[in-house]
Amino acid sequence: MSYTSLQPIPQRHWWRLRVGPDEKIWITAAYAWCLVMLVWMVGWFFLGNQNQVGNAYRVTIDGFTAKMDQMVEKYQLKDASGSLMSEGDNDIPVVQVPVGGNVFIAARQFEFPVIPVLELGKTYVFHLSSQDVDHGFSLLPINVNLQLLPGYDYVLRFTPNKTGVYRLTCNEYCGLGHHTMTGKLYVIDTANKIVLDGKGGITGGGA
Amino acid sequence: MATIMATLRNPQDFTTCPDTGLNINKPVANLVKIHILTAVMMLLAGGILGLGVALTRWPAVHLLPSEWFYIFLTGHGAAVLLFWVHIFSVGIAYFFVTTPINARLATPKIAWLSYWLMLIGAAIATVMVLLGQATVMFSAYPPLKAHPLFYLGVILFAVGALVPAFLVLATLVKAKNERTFKGSMPLTTFGVLIWAIIAIFTWVMGAVIMIPTWLWSMGLIANIDPQLYRVIFWALAHSTQQMNIVLHITIWYTLAAVLFGARPLNEKVSRTAFVLYLFALQLGSVHHLLSDPGTSFTWRTFNTSYAAYLAVLGSLIHGLTVPGGIELAQRRRGLTHGLFEWLRKAPWDNPIFSGFFLSLILFGFIGGISGVTMSNQQINMTVHNTFYVPAHFHGTVATGTTLAFIAFSYWIVPLVTRRKLAYPGLAKMSTWIFGLGMGTFALFGMAAGHLGVPRRHWDITYADAALPFDFSAMAHMIMTVAEIGAVIGGFGALFYIISILSTLLGGKVLAKGALPALAEPAGLVAARMHGGTEPQHKGLEVPGSLVLCMVLLVFLIVYYFAQYKYLATIWGIS
Known part of the structure; x- marks a missing residue:
């Protein structure tokens, strides 16, 4: 059959x-x-050395944003003339916390409100969150992509292994200005004199 | 065969296809027609919206202004991911749960009620999107808020789509009571049973998350937790796509039967693969949450691996048994030369076959390999929310499910309408153009994702950004090729839509006894005449399919380790 x-x-x-x-x-x-x-x-x-599980804590948006503001107040860099360093039309502060310190980034429509400066090979504790809606934290060119949620402190330890100017782009749709949301991050190596050039790049060490 | 078919009860409720001998419950024929007609209209709408999206992300064209781009993108997602695939699925589920077992559909009136609920829900949601009141993307993550009517539309659609799952169960119970068939139910009906059970889980999850979100949008609930929303939303949205997989695999088995008189190599193995889906497939919804803050390593590992890759194993099994069934049938018909004569001499100019087999290959090699790789926890953070994601799911939903639905349409529409397929020339081209166009989109989109190109993004030149940034010329070129692929694929879909709509609305009625066009060699007839009478196969009889599968496995292994090799070169993250 x-x-x-x-x-x-x-x-x-x-x-x-x-x-x-x-x-x-x-x-x-x-x-x-x-x-x-x-x-x-x-x-x-x-x-392995690349794991994005990290830790996460429930936080209030105001409390988290206040921590970021305190960090900026304390650690915003000054240029040669002594004025505070910032970049872009919206004056994003350039911030360097001590090695091993906490870096708070509370993304918001439509900006990453700090530009962190990190030392090569040192570990920093990043706290990633949002002040309004879901955002994406896309770190380029190394292509590391994380989800930022309001009310959640996403804690990850980052150890950069290459100096350079890194870019951030939001890759979670966050509203009609989503495509204007970019950020920046520097990795310098003070010991080898690879430092900020004050013009949006890094200089020295043959870089 | 004759003895199996002889048990038809209530013959007045059926029309018997004079060519295939299949008995079609009359209300089911009408339901199949209206669901396919509606679904194809949704595909047309979704396709037009998708064309707008593709022509905007094609860097040199950049057609739409940003606001309209996001509206089109939201609408495209809803129209094809929800409305096209699920309305189509419901229609053919009614077919699979009745015709193969000579059953009558339980309560066709309720099936019509479900149809109207889905249609009204889809219409409301689509109108709100097009009015710019719900530009929140398909995923609608709170705290982004849409107009309450958008959520209401989605809820109505989900309720409408839930009902058929219960109708499938009720029909099986009724068929059992009426003893419409002897022995165990056919594999295809079994597949739809699995589909129905997953559907119940899926759409209930939809209610669990969409009803509170709707209340929140009206101000009746203060807060929706963004992480909790994502967990439950993906239990809905990932599972809706798992339902597609179950159904398009059922279609693969069906078309192998129709075209070649094929059957599973071993019923036990193929059914076990479906059961693995039932228990493990929905766990995959965590794939969307691997780069989120709020979940633990253990939870992620258990779910992302589908409880130790049980669902992946299910898919890999179907990957052998579907072509294997064809190979066995073809070899028994004398096409035994070499590894691949059975495949070479398959009816490649028949769109039912070309669509089906391209769907099988592209789903496995593009959708499958990318999906398994990106669902590994650590790799996920190198592709999360990049263009890789839409590339992957166009590999699954477009070149997998949609292409299988296209191929199946060319068989089922002439069958239920007894009309000759209109524009067979367009139909023949449609499967190739759609498959290769969308396949190109998926492959190049994956490459763009590896370069970090974001998804859901209007302008990767960042012309208006405060801190300037641009992608490399290479990234722009890859996006160009991907979107040209999408536009070409769109023409394939258009040819399909023209052919099927013309058939449904004005096809030439077939004289009794004429084979439905393009269904020859009519495997069911072939099976009745020559089909193997032996029980399941014994020796190593499907070497060609085994080789194809091994090639897939090698690709997967190489690609997988290439991703980890890259991962090892970047920053320490812990």
């Missing part, structure tokens, strides 16, 4: 029929690979 996938199965006890060798080979190979992926993913969490 013939049948196809569109007809009821005529054989009784079809679940007892033997599985062919081709299917067995494939299921074994496929599931072996699945388990490799599982072990690898868990292994990377414990042994």
Whole structure:
């Protein structure tokens, strides 16, 4: 009696029929690979250096934003003439916290309100959040992408391994001005005299 | 076969296709027609909106102003991801739960009620989007707020889409009571049963998240937690796409049966693969949350791996058994030469086959590989919310589901209407153009994502940004190729829409006894005449399919480790 996938199965006890060798080979190979992926993913969490789980805390928007403002007040850099450094039409402050310090970024429509300056090879504790709606934290060119949510303090330790001028773009739609939302981040190496050039770039050390 | 088909009860409620011998419940024929007609209109609307999006993200064209771009993008997502696929799905679910088991649909009136709910819901939501009152994207993450009617439209649609899941269950119970078939239900009906169970979970999640959000939009609830919303929203939205997968795999098995008289290599294996979906597929909704603040490592690991990759295993099994069924049927018909004669001599000029097989290949190689890779926790942060994401789901929803639906339409519409397929020349081109165009979009979009190009973004030259920034010339070029692919793919969809709408609305009525155009070699007829009578296969009989699968696995392994290799070069993040 013939049948196809569109007809009821005529054989009784079809679940007892033997599985062919081709299917067995494939299921074994496929599931072996699945388990490799599982072990690898868990292994990377414990042994790898790039994991975005971090910690998260519920916060109030006002409380978190106040912490960012305090950080700016305390650590905003000054240029050679002694005036506070900022960039862009909206005067985003350039901020350098001490090595190992806390960097607060409370994104808002449509800006990342601080420009952090980091030292190469040092670890900083980033606190990422939003003052209004969901935003994306897309760090380029290394292409690290994180989700910022209002009311959540997303805590991650960043250890930059290359000097340079990094860019941020928001990659979560956050309103009609979404495409104007960019940010910036510097990684310098003071020990090797790779420092800010005061004109929106870095200089020295042959860089 | 004759003995299986002989159990038709209430013959007055059926029309029997003189060519295939399939018995079609009369109310189901009408439901299939109206659902496909409506779904195709949604595809047309969604396609036009998508064209606007593509022509804007094509850097040199940059067609729409920003406000309209975001409106078009929101509308495109809703129209195709929700309305097109799910209205189509419901229509063919009624077919799969009745015809293969000679059943009558339980309460067709309620099916019509569900149809009107979906249609009204879709209309309300679409109008609010087009009025610019709901420019919040398909995902509508609070605290971004849309007009309350937008949420109401989505809720009505979700309720409408929930009803058919219960109708599927009720129909199966009724069929069992009326003993309309002997033995175990066909694989295709089993697939739709799985679809229905996942649908219940999915649309209930929709109510759980959309009703509070609707109340919030009216000011009746003070606050929706943004993380909680994302968790439950994706339990809805990811699962809606998992429903598509279940249904388009059911379509693959069906078309293999129709075209080649194929059956599963082993019923137990194929059904187990569906059951794995049932238990593990929805866990995948956490893929959207891997770069979010609010969840733990253990929770992410359990869910993102589908409880140790059970659903991935299910997909990989179908990846062998679908082509394997064809290979076995073809080899038994004498096409035994080499590894691939069975495939080479398949009816490639028949859009039912070309659409089906392209869907299988593109879904596996593009949608599947990108999906499995990006759902690894650490890799996810290198693609989250980049252009990689839409590229991936065009690999699944466009070249997978939509292409399978296109191929299936060319079979089911002539079957239920008894009309000749209109414009078969356009139909033949449509599958190739759509598949290759959307495949190009997906592949190049993935490349753009690897360069960090953001999704849902109007202007990657950042002309108006406070802190200037631009992507490399390479990124612009890749986006250009991707969007040209999308536009070309759109023509494929247009050819399909013209062919199917013309068939539905004015196709030539077939004389009795004439095979529905393009369904030859009519596998069901072939199966009745030559179909294998032996039980399931024994030896290593599908080497060609096994080789295809191994190639896929090698691609996946190489691509996967390439991502981790890149990851190891960037900043320490912990």
